[in-house]
Amino acid sequence: xxxxxxxxxxxxxxxxxxxxxxxxxxxxxxxxxxxxxxxxxxxxxxxxxxxxxxxxxxxxxxxxxxxxxxxxxxxxxxxxxxxxxxxxxxxxxxxxxxxxxxxxxxxxxxxxxxxxxxxxxxxxxxxxxxxxxxxxxxxxxxxxxxxxxxxxxxxxxxxxxxxxxxxxxxxxxxxxxxxxxxxxxxxxxxxxxxxxxxxxxxxxxxxxxxxxxxxxxxxxxxxxxxxxxxxxxxxxxxxxxxxxxxxxxxxxxxxxxxxxxxxxxxxxxxxxxxxxxxxxxxxxxxxxxxxxxxxxxxxxxxxxxxxxxxxxxxxxxxxxxxxxxxxxxxxxxxxxxxxxxxxxxxxxxxxxxxxxxxxxxxxxxxxxxxxxxxxxxxxxxxxxxxxxxxxxxxxxxxxxxxxxxxxxxxxxxxxxxxxxxxxxxxxxxxxxxxxxxxxxxxxxxxxxxxxxxxxxxxxxxxxxxxxxxxxxxxxxxxxxxxxxxxxxxxxxxxxxxxxxxxxxxxxxxxxxxxxxxxxxxxxxxxxxxxxxxxxxxxxxxxxx
Numbered sequence: 001x002x003x004x005x006x007x008x009x010x011x012x013x014x015x016x017x018x019x020x021x022x023x024x025x026x027x028x029x030x031x032x033x034x035x036x037x038x039x040x041x042x043x044x045x046x047x048x049x050x051x052x053x054x055x056x057x058x059x060x061x062x063x064x065x066x067x068x069x070x071x072x073x074x075x076x077x078x079x080x081x082x083x084x085x086x087x088x089x090x091x092x093x094x095x096x097x098x099x100x101x102x103x104x105x106x107x108x109x110x111x112x113x114x115x116x117x118x119x120x121x122x123x124x125x126x127x128x129x130x131x132x133x134x135x136x137x138x139x140x141x142x143x144x145x146x147x148x149x150x151x152x153x154x155x156x157x158x159x160x161x162x163x164x165x166x167x168x169x170x171x172x173x174x175x176x177x178x179x180x181x182x183x184x185x186x187x188x189x190x191x192x193x194x195x196x197x198x199x200x201x202x203x204x205x206x207x208x209x210x211x212x213x214x215x216x217x218x219x220x221x222x223x224x225x226x227x228x229x230x231x232x233x234x235x236x237x238x239x240x241x242x243x244x245x246x247x248x249x250x251x252x253x254x255x256x257x258x259x260x261x262x263x264x265x266x267x268x269x270x271x272x273x274x275x276x277x278x279x280x281x282x283x284x285x286x287x288x289x290x291x292x293x294x295x296x297x298x299x300x301x302x303x304x305x306x307x308x309x310x311x312x313x314x315x316x317x318x319x320x321x322x323x324x325x326x327x328x329x330x331x332x333x334x335x336x337x338x339x340x341x342x343x344x345x346x347x348x349x350x351x352x353x354x355x356x357x358x359x360x361x362x363x364x365x366x367x368x369x370x371x372x373x374x375x376x377x378x379x380x381x382x383x384x385x386x387x388x389x390x391x392x393x394x395x396x397x398x399x400x401x402x403x404x405x406x407x408x409x410x411x412x413x414x415x416x417x418x419x420x421x422x423x424x425x426x427x428x429x430x431x432x433x434x435x436x437x438x439x440x441x442x443x444x445x446x447x448x449x450x451x452x453x454x455x456x457x458x459x460x461x462x463x464x465x466x467x468x469x470x471x472x473x474x475x476x477x478x479x480x481x482x483x484x485x486x487x488x489x490x491x492x493x494x495x496x497x498x499x500x501x502x503x504x505x506x507x508x509x510x511x512x513x514x515x516x517x518x519x520x521x522x523x524x525x526x527x528x529x530x531x532x533x534x535x536x537x538x539x540x541x542x543x544x
Contacts, residue, residue: 013220020216023275025209029162030480042168043154050175051147054184058143059135061526064095065400066379068187072138074113075123075187076103082311083318084120086111101133110319114350118196118249118308119189126187139187145195146184150175153463156202157470159209160430163480170470172510174462176517179373179404182524183459186379186400189250194460196247197257200240201437201463204261207236208268215272224277227284234296237265241297245304252354253444253460260440262297264433266290271429306343313339320346357452365455367445371413371465376403377456380526389528397534399523402456407516411509412465415472422471434471437464473509477502 031039064072073094074084085106087094094105122141130137150171158167174180183191211231218229244261247254270285278284312318323345324338333341365375380400384391389398416438423431441460445453478498522529523537 017216017220020219020276021213024212024216024272026162031158031162031164034164038164039158042164043151043158043171046154046168046171046175047147047151050150050171051143053175054143054146054181057525058139058185061380061382061398061400062135063099064138065186066188066377068138069095070113071120071123071189072127072187073098073103073105074111075120075138076127076132077106077111078117078120078311079124079128080104081106081315081317083315083321084111084113084117085109085317099135103132108317110315110317110321112319112349112353114353115189115251116249116305116308117311118246119192119251121308122192122250123187139185142187142191143184146180146191149180149184149195149198149463152198152202153466156198156205156463157467159202159205160433160467161471161474163474165477165480166470166474169473169506169510170466173408173466173469173513176514177405177408177462177466178517178520178524179376179402179456179459180462181517182379182400182402183456185525186402188456190457190459193247193250193254194462196243196250197254197437197441197460198463200243200247200257200261201433203236203240203243204265205433207234207240207265210234210236211269212272215276219276224273224279227280227288228273228276228278230288234292237293238296238300240265241300242304244297245301246308248301248305249308253441253457256444257440258297258301260436262293264436266293268429269293309343312343320349355448355451359452361452361454363454364452366449367442367453367458370442370445370455370458370461371409371416373404373406373409373455375455376401377454378402379456382526383531384528391528391530393530393532395531396528397523397531398526398528399534400526401520401523401538403520403524404455404458404462405513405517405520407509408469408513409465411513412469415469416465418472418475419468422475430471434464434467437461437467469509473502473506476505 073087076098077083077085086109087105088107091097091105097105122145123138126137126140126142126144127134130140132138153174154167154171156167157170158164161167180191180194183194211234214231215229218231222229240261244254244258247257266285266289269289270282273284273288274281312321315321320342321339322342324340324342327341327345328334329336329338329341363375363377365377369375378399378401380398382398384396384398386392386394386396389396419431419434422428423435438461441464442458445457478495480499520537521527523534
């Protein structure tokens with residue numbers, strides 16, 4: 001049956017569905033009808049350039065820098081033994097031995113490690129592919145997820161703001177952020193946490209669009225009586241649950257993201273049911289959406305997290321692996337397998353370590369200073385004498401400083417104020433989504449005012465700061481005059497004028513960010529530069 005011969009009721013339902021889709025997902029946008037050249041090509045080009053920057057001379061320096069001394073060696077131990085073994089205390093300089101190509105520096109006793117294994121397994125992948133004697137291999141996985149995150153963030157911004165131009169803008173911004181750049185070239189855990197949080201956010205955005213399209217179709221066919229229609233299995237939200245389980249398997253701070261993102265997706269559902277006319281929309285969202293949301297995220301994340309410890313379960317050498325057998329349970333606790341009780345006890349010990357960590361460190365930084373990059377972390381510094389490593393002055397420096405691009409971070413701080421205002425007064429869901437990411441990845445650190453923490457933890461915050469800045473630049477640009485503006489009845493001349501002025505402002509911000517990144521690039525990559533050149537670049541961070 002063709003559209004022209006369809007019964008009148010079908011035509012009405014299609015009209016109702018279109019109206020509901022517009023109400024739930026918005027009207028025509030700048031990305032409607034775009035081909036792959038506009039939707040993908042510029043973004044892939046930015047990703048390729050960002051990837052080239054991250055992979056170029058990735059193996060420099062050929063030595064373990066900062067906390068690579070833990071995670072690179074632990075990754076190799078996981079690959080060889082399935083569990084993190086402690087370094088043999090009889091070996092005087094295990095890092096030098098490991099770097100020189102003798103990686104078997106381990107004892108036979110399990111090491112007390114305070115972070116779950118997922119990030120270290122990801123590091124181990126590069127070691128498996130390129131060999132443990134390759135510093136490129138140590139850092140390969142970090143560079144890979146750092147590069148892929150440029151692409152994913154660009155697609156997230158495109159979906160969130162319905163603009164390919166803003167998607168590319170976000171990709172450019174994250175590709176030239178110094179903190180993201182350094183973390184993408186260093187095998188620490190935080191870049192992997194950032195990756196899985198970003199993937200989960202992308203999945204939930206896709207779920208929002210898919211669920212609202214389903215809701216529009218179901219309401220058009222069956223109405224919105226009672227609690228409204230069920231939406232069935234939501235695969236994107238299930239994928240988000242897996243991603244959040246992997247995030248928790250990198251660092252426990254992923255738990256905060258799981259809680260905030262879970263609440264965010266249910267609030268999106270509540271707003272959708274209210275928009276389509278469900279009378280008891282809050283109850284409907286709690287029952288129809290909240291319960292399935294919990295089931296598809298929390299238990300899934302727990303299963304994924306516990307499964308990530310499979311290497312520890314499979315060995316007898318893991319730290320506290322035999323604690324359950326050595327400490328038999330009584331009563332109801334005896335129903336829990338000894339291995340799970342051992343794992344729980346291990347986690348209790350690790351939690352006590354985390355909350356009690358308050359040893360002084362020269363690069364510790366209170367979270368109040370993170371947004372202005374007040375105390376960047378020095379990952380590596382080496383003095384190079386004249387004649388060595390191409391140094392042609394009296395003294396040279398080689399440094400890796402985990403410093404976010406100052407212009408980008410300071411502009412993002414202003415943009416955050418704009419985002420808060422737009423969420424509070426315009427009730428823009430996009431602003432709320434960005435703020436949810438900021439809240440989940442930043443605010444929890446304020447609980448630990450006395451704990452030793454560092455600015456480089458903030459790399460997981462970078463995608464949401466970039467989205468905040470992109471959002472503000474989108475407001476400056478205004479709608480595309482050839483599409484949305486004219487459809488809304490805006491005069492073509494006014495729309496074009498605003499677009500031109502907005503493009504000048506946005507372009508100036510992008511150029512400033514790129515130039516600032518280029519200025520600091522030598523001290524992000526261990527390039528050998530004259531000491532005075534290093535000192536000139538460090539003046540700004542030390543002044544802040």
